[in-house]
Amino acid sequence: MKSLILTHHPEEKLQFLDIPKPVPAAGQVLVKLKAAALNRRDQWIREGKYPNIQFDTILGSDGAGIVEAIGEGVAGDLLGKEVIINPNVNWGEDPKVQSKAYSIIGMPNNGTFAEYITVDADKVFAKPQHLDWAEAAALPLGGLTAFRAVFTHGQISEGKNVLISGVGGGVAQFAFLFAIAVKAKVFVTSGDQEKIDTCLNLGAKAGFNYKTEGWQKEALRSSGGFDVVIDSAGGNQINDFIKMAKPAGKIVFYGATNGMPQNLDMFRLFWNQITLQGSTMGNDLEFADMVDFVNLYKIKPIIDSVRPFSEAISAFDEMKKGGAFGKLVLLLD
Template sequence: MKAITITQESEPIQLVDIDKPEVSGDECLVKISAAALNRRDQWIREGMYPAIQFGTVLGSDGCGVVEEGPANWKGKEVIINPNVNWGDNPEAQSSKYSVLGMPTNGTLAEYIKVPAHRLQKKPAHLSNEEAASLPLAGLTAFRATIKKGGSKTEKKVLVTGAGGGVSQLAIAFAVTSGAEVYVTSGSQEKIDKVKEVGVKGGFNYKDDKWFKEAAQLRGFDSIVDSAGGNQLNNYLKIIKPAGRIVMYGSTTGYPEKVDVFRLFWSQVQIMGSTMGNDDEFVEMLDWVNKYQIKPTVDKVFESSDYLKAFDRFNDADHFGKIVINF
C-alpha cells in the first residue's frame, strides 16, 4: 500500500510502498478516505520534533471505512481518535502518551490498523475531508476553549491566529457556546472571513498597538492562544481580573520577560493545554453533531501531490486544514 513516511533522505518525507497491516483480536483495518495534515507533520519533516523515528507513517487525523475487524464495526464510516495512552488522569496525559503519526504509524496511508476503541462514527453532516480535519484540531480546540477556557454565554473570548486549523475550531466552539468572540490575525481578509461565522470583531497583531484597541472592550474572560512569545504580556493587559489565558502552543517561542506584577495583581490564570482525554473526544463529537460544526478545509490534494500539500503550510493565504485524499 502507499504511505507517507519520514526518512533520512534529502527530502525527509517520501510516498513509498509498504506492507498492508494485518489485524487480529479487537483491531480494525481502516481504509483511509482522507487524512488531514497538522503543523506537527511539517515540523517532523523539518527535523524540529523530538525523538523522530525514521520509517514511521506520518499523520494524526483520518477518516475512512472499516474493512476488517469486529462485526459491529465492519463497513462503518469512522474517524479515529489520535490519542495513544492518555492514561487514567483526566487532567493530564501520562508519561507514555503520544499521538498517531510517530511513534505509532499514522493516517497518511491507504490503510491503518487501530484498536476498535479508538474509533468513533463519522459525523453524518461532514464530508470525508471535513471529518478528516476534525480529530486532533477539534479535541485540542474543545479542551482549550470550552473545558479550560470556560467559554459560554455572557463571556467574552479572544482566539488568536484566526487562520489555523485549531483556531478555526476554537472559534466555532466559542461562537456556539454563546460567547462574544473576537480574534487576532495578521490578515484583514481572514478577520473578515471569520466574521461570517459569528465572530464579533478582530485585531491585526502586526500593528504593535493592537492591544490598545482591544483594551477598549473592557477585557476578555478568556484568551485562547497558540502563539506565545512576547504577545503574552499584551494578553495580560487585556484579560479581565481573574481571567484565563489558555495556551495550547508556542509558535513564536518564549517570551523575553513576563509582567509578573500584572499577572498576580490581576489574579489571572495562565493555563497550559494540549490535546484532551478520551471522554473529551466524545464530548467534542457530541458538540460538533449538536451544532453541526464543520471544520474549515483550506485545500485538498491527491496523495501523489503530497509535497505540495506539506508546502502549503508556508503560504500566507493558508486558511484552515490541509487534506490529502488516498
C-alpha cells in the same frame, strides 16, 4: 499499500513507498482511509524540528475512513462503519494530564497518510453525518486540542468575551468555531485581513491585525477586556494578553510558536487573579465529548484545500509557507 513515510532521504524526507497492508491485532480495527489532514506537527517533523523523531514512520494524525476488517474480540457491527479516528495513544489514567507513554498516531505509531491504518477499536467514532470525508478528516486532532482549551480549561460559555489569537492556525479555527457555537462574544487576531474577514462573516465581534501598531489598545477598548484568551504563540505577547484580560480572566495556551516571553507581568497576574493555563491535546473522554458537540452544533471545519494523496508533498509545502486558512486535506482512493 501506498504510504507517505518519513525517511532518511537526503533531499526529501517524505517518500511515497509501497508497504504491506497492516493486519488488525486483537482489539484493533483496520480502517481504509478516505481522507487525511495535515497538522503543523507533520511539517515540523519533516523539518526535523520535533522531539524524538522516529524514521520509517507513516506520518499523519487526522483521518477518516471505513472499517474494513476487525481483529479478535472486536464487535462485528463495526465492519463497514464510516468513522473518524481519535489520534490518542496511551493517554493514561489521569484525565487532567497525559501519561509519559502518551503519543498520537503519526509517530511513533504509523499514521493516516496511507491507504490503511490499524488502530484500537475504541479509537474509532461514527463520522458525523453532516460532514463529508474531507471535513471529517479535518476534525480530530485540532478539534480535540481546541475542545480541551476552550471548554475544559477555558470554561467558555454564552456571553463570555473571548479572544482567539492567530485564528488562522489549525487548532485556533476550531477554538473559534466552538466558541461561536456556544454564543460567546468572540474576537480574533490574525496577520491577514482575509482571515479576519472570514471570521467576521462567521460571527466574530471584531478582528485585529496584529501587525497593526496599537491593536492591543483597540482590542481592549472594543471588548472591555477578555474573560478568556486562547493562544498558541506565546512570546512577549503574553504580557499584552495579561493586560487585555479581565480580572480573574484566563489565558489558555497550547503552544509557543513565538517562543518564551522575555519577562512576565507577575504583578498584574496576581493582583488581577489571572490564570495562565497550559494545555495540549485532550483525553479520550474529551474526544468523545468533542464529537458529540460537533454533531449537536453541526460544526463544519474550515477547509483550505483538498487534493489527492499523490500531491501530499505540495500540502506540506503550503503548511510551511503558512498562508492557508483552514485545514489542508488529502483524499485517498
